Amino acid sequence: MVLYIFNHSYTYTPYSLHWCWLKYEKKSLKFFPQIFLSLGVLFIASGLTGISLKWKQEWPTVPLSLQATGPFLQFGAVVALTLLSPLVFRCFLRSKNAGCKVLIALVFVVISAAIFLCPLLIHSPCLLSELPEKPKLIGHRGAPMKAPENTIMAFNRSVECGVTAFETDVQLSKDRIPFLMHDNGSDFLLRTTNVKQKFPDTHFSHSANLTWEELQSLNAGEWFVETDPFHTVRQLSEDEKKAAQNQSIPSLLQLLNLAKEHNISVIFDLYSPDQENDTNDTVRTILSSGIDPSLILWLPPDERDAVSLAAPGFIQVYNNLKEMLNKRGTHLNMKYSKLSTEEIRELRSHNKTVNLWVVNEPWLFSLLWCAGASSVTTNSCHLLRDMERPSWVMSPLQYRIAWTVVDAVAFLLMTALFIVQRKREERRQYFSLERIDALLTHRVDRD
Structure with a gap:
């Protein structure tokens, strides 16, 4: 069993x-x-x-x-x-x-x-079947991957890239000198200078708190070598690092002289609590510099009509498409994501100049190149300069x-x-x- x-x-x-x-x-x-x-x-x-x-x-x-x-x-x-x-x-x-x-x-x-x-x-x-002309390069605060932003060293580096324009930011000192600095408001000077070490007991909230002489006493380059914002400092030689560490805040006049020397345009934002007076002083500085007025791409929207009367040779650049069309302008400056590639092509077909910011990656530059953008504002002019063709192009x-x-x-x-x-x-x-x-x-x- x-x-x-x-x-x-x-x-x-x-x-x-x-x-x-x-x-x-x-x-x-x-x-x-x-x-x-x-x-x-x-x-x-x-x-x-x-x-x-x-x-x-x-x-x-x-x-x-x-x-x-x-x-x-x-x-x-x-x-x-x-x-x-x-x-x-x-x-x-x-x-x-x-x-x-x-x-x-x-x-x-x-x-x-x-x-x-x-x-x-x-x-x-x-x-596409026919490739448009390669977009021109505009140095965003110079060449900030190769030198401290908004310094003469950075703009000289962008000259080596073959840029057609310098992009920068202008503010006015207590004694009415236009100078180059992006950060404003509560962050004024903190990121890109040694203001905390130079004036440890004082907090500056806007440009009119300091004279031009006080601004000149600040170091505007050590932060770049210490923080390495783009992870590019290791590519610099020891001499270049020393030069970067010794940079100071430049005046607008210094930049205009450099632009005049190399026949390069200048486009800038104007950060100011007193737009009317600051605009007048900025325009006077530009006109007295002797630079060709057609090299000035005037971007600040406030007081635009007054600027057009005082300096009719300036090229008016708009950061709003509707405003440009209403004013019958021909130059547009916008963030790359604010315009579709179809809109870029449409504007270019009507002979409008379209600059897009800030474009750093080759793939994005390639896409805007194919779309027909006139120029791009970039941090990486040294990379985009060497591109002879977009990353890829194919006929339909x-x-x-x-x-x-x-x-x-x-x-x-x-x-x-x-x-x-x-x-x-x-x-x-x-x-x-x-x-x-x-x-x-x-x-x-x-x-």
Whole structure:
């Protein structure tokens, strides 16, 4: 009796285990689409949440980055779909539930169609037949990756980059001398000078708190070497580091003389609590410098009409598209994310000059180059100077041929993979049934 029970259990066990495995596999396949979909949604939600919390200010860049990479993202998506298709086919073929099969097939077909046909909706400015002229470079506070911002050393470095304009920020001292400094208000002088060491018991909130002589006594370069804001200090020689550490705050007149020497334009923001008087003193400084008025790109919006009367030779530059159109202006200066590539092309087709700021990455510069931007304000003029062509350019016809071929090859590959997978599943089911039949036969013979 004991021997019978042992033999009966021994022969029945393989069948029992196989039956349990098939039951488990059936349940797993039933829930696979839901699990896969849930994980995908969780991954996307986590990514969007991370970007929103950590890089909220970078959201406007996302549409531009998709324009720059869209064609290649589609190629990558086709490859990924092809690599994942065997897993999907396996789930489809092994599923015993008709509803589950329909769901798997429907989701896969919809996703495949979206990936294969999305090039019809991809619009990138670099899909063009004729490349526009390379945008000119404007040095943002000079060349701040190579020297302390808004110092004569930084502007000299930008001259080496071949910039066509200096971009800077102007404020007026207590004794009415226009000088170069970006930070204003509560942060005035704190970031880029040694004001805390020089005047430890005094807090300065605006430019009129100090005379020009007091401003000249501050060091405007040591912070650059110590903090290394762009991680570029290691590229400087020891002599260059020493020169950077000895920089002082320059006056607007010093910059105008440098611009006059190299025939370079000057564009600036004017930070002032007294716009009328500060504008008048700034205009007087410019006119008395002897620089060609056409090299002055006047950006401050306040007192624009008065400036146009006092210095009609200045080129009026607007930071608002509507204002420029209303004033019948021809020069626009805006953040790169505030204009679409279509708007840039439209403005350029009407002979409007479009400058975009601040553009540092080659991929973004390439995109704006393809869109036809006139110029860009940049921190990295030394990198953009050496670019002879955008990162990529493709004619619309070339792209249509490329994505059609990629889609066709992927479709043929997936068809072949489905056929192979189906034959494997048929063979697996056949051998599984044959094995079960043999085990049952053996059991009956035993009994």
